[in-house]
Amino acid sequence: MTENWRGSFAIPMTPFDDKDRIDEDVLRAEVEFCVQAGVGGLMTPLLVSEFMALSEDERRLMMRIPVEQAKGRIPVIVNVAAENTPLAVSYARYAMEIGANGVIAMPPYALRPDWEVIFDYFKAISDAVHVPVWIQNAGIVSLSTDQLVTLCAEIERVSWVKEEVEPSPRMIAALVARNSPDVKGVMGGVGGRYLITEWARGAKGCIHACQFCDVLQAVWNLLEAGQLADAGDLFEKLLPGLVLEGMLGMAFSKEIMVRRGVFRNNRMRMQSKGLTADDLREIDRVWERIQPYLRRP
Secondary structure: OOOOOOOOEEEEEOOOOOOOOHHHHHHHHHHHHHOOOOOOEEEEEEEOOHHOOOOOOHHHHHHHHHHHHOOOOOOOEEEEOOOOOHHHHHHHHHHHHEEEEEEEEEOHHHOOHHHHHHHHHHHHHHOOOOOOOOEEHHHHOOOOOHHHHHHHHOOOEEEEEEEOOOOHHHHHHHHHHHOOOOOOOOEOHHHHHHHHHHHHHOOEEEEHHHHHHHHHHHHHHHHHOOOOOHHHHHHEEEEEEHHHHHHHHHHHHHHHHOOOOOOOOOOOOOOOOOHHHHHHHHHHHHHHHHHHHHOOO
């Protein structure tokens, strides 16, 4: 699997059944939805997968099933972030067992570690794998541009960055401007809301929840083809949905996947109350307007 990764990297959300268990059939259908949508790759399980609310066994299931279901058709990068180095290394070794194409981690996120701990943590992850290691740079434990370049330069397999420290387009531009040969690529996040400006500033892709992955990939394809006006027009059709995701979170994204025939419900593990009538009314409005631009039923 080549490391010249570009485009929409979709994040599968964690589907729960009515007994709060991961619905494995729905998860496989979700991965297949992403593959058929033509995305550049998958990342799992990240923040939009509610990974912090999963048990260790559930984390491993959310790593294994996407790799199995993708069947080598697209790269699958799995999240090995943990609250301590030994657990992160355990996840990294498991990633190698299941055949993941790369791993990604933010620094330990429960207790804010110092720089030496962060460096040793990424070094230990790198030593445990033989695939590229991504740094997820998020506001939970943010790293400076200098620190990101240092990690990529001094640790053998650390070479990609998911940059989402606000304002992420500026952070991406600053990292790209360093022109470090050790940073193989930078991708954005933030639900895809900055896709066009991140592309213009040198991002190689965007990592986001999967409910609109087909449209975001289509926008990316238009940008790469030089059809900037068409890309902007399509992106602006999608933007109200991305804004609503920012307000309502993954319950919104799961509701869209219900409407797209993939999910059975919009359950969130850490929420006892779901979407309100007002929320659903606003989703109805956005859903009606975006349907003509969806690329896959």
